[in-house]
Amino acid sequence: MENTTCLTKRNNFYATLMVLDNKKDTFVSLEDIMQEVFENQIKSLNSIKSYISEIRKILKRCSPNDFEGNPIINKRGIGYQLNRNIKLNIVEAIHR
Numbered sequence: 001m002e003n004t005t006c007l008t009k010r011n012n013f014y015a016t017l018m019v020l021d022n023k024k025d026t027f028v029s030l031e032d033i034m035q036e037v038f039e040n041q042i043k044s045l046n047s048i049k050s051y052i053s054e055i056r057k058i059l060k061r062c063s064p065n066d067f068e069g070n071p072i073i074n075k076r077g078i079g080y081q082l083n084r085n086i087k088l089n090i091v092e093a094i095h096r
Contacts, residue, residue: 012037013055016048020072020082027079052080 015037020028030045033052042048052072059071074080 012051013058016051017055017082020080024082024084027075027081029079032079 016033019033019036030048033048034040034042034045038048052074056070056072069083069085071083072080073083
């Protein structure tokens with residue numbers, strides 16, 4: 001059961017990163033992430049904020065010197081965007 005939970009969490013991390021990466025020129029709202037990644041299965045926006053916080057930690061831990069600032073930028077009330085200065089392969093980061 002624990003491995004399934006871990007895989008699901010990893011898949012959700014990856015899917016969230018892919019949404020941000022596919023829309024890296026715009027800010028993505030929490031509602032859009034909820035719809036695209038979690039298909040509205042999660043009722044709390046705070047849960048998605050927690051996922052994004054975890055993704056930031058993973059990216060910084062994998063390659064702390066490859067970022068200027070935060071790997072994921074947020075604008076309060078607007079959404080999230082991948083830092084354009086990111087130099088890390090996202091797929092590698094999530095599978096480390």
